Amino acid sequence: MTRPTLKSFKEEALKREGVKKSYDELSAAYEVRKQLIALRQQAGLTQEQIAEILQTKKSNISRLESVSSNISPKLSTLTDYAAAMGYKLKIEFVPDNEART
Numbered sequence: 001m002t003r004p005t006l007k008s009f010k011e012e013a014l015k016r017e018g019v020k021k022s023y024d025e026l027s028a029a030y031e032v033r034k035q036l037i038a039l040r041q042q043a044g045l046t047q048e049q050i051a052e053i054l055q056t057k058k059s060n061i062s063r064l065e066s067v068s069s070n071i072s073p074k075l076s077t078l079t080d081y082a083a084a085m086g087y088k089l090k091i092e093f094v095p096d097n098e099a100r101t
Helices: 006-014 017-042 047-053 058-065 075-084
Strands: none
Touching (some): 006 017
């Protein structure tokens, strides 16, 4: 018996309604954190350096970027984080084609 690939495991797991619902609910938070990390890395900054710029602790930056964090960042925190790397925060609403009316 061979081990499933991550892709095949994900496909099978998402067929289960509870898993799919949780995945969809966490999708936006995961995407934000992924973008935060990418911005910081593109800027060539460490968590320590961005913490210094934002006058906070490295542990706060680590928690902000952590996909397992239960804490939702404030918009002002995201705005400050983006500004520290020369970006503006843009929030966009998109239609939910799966929403029931």
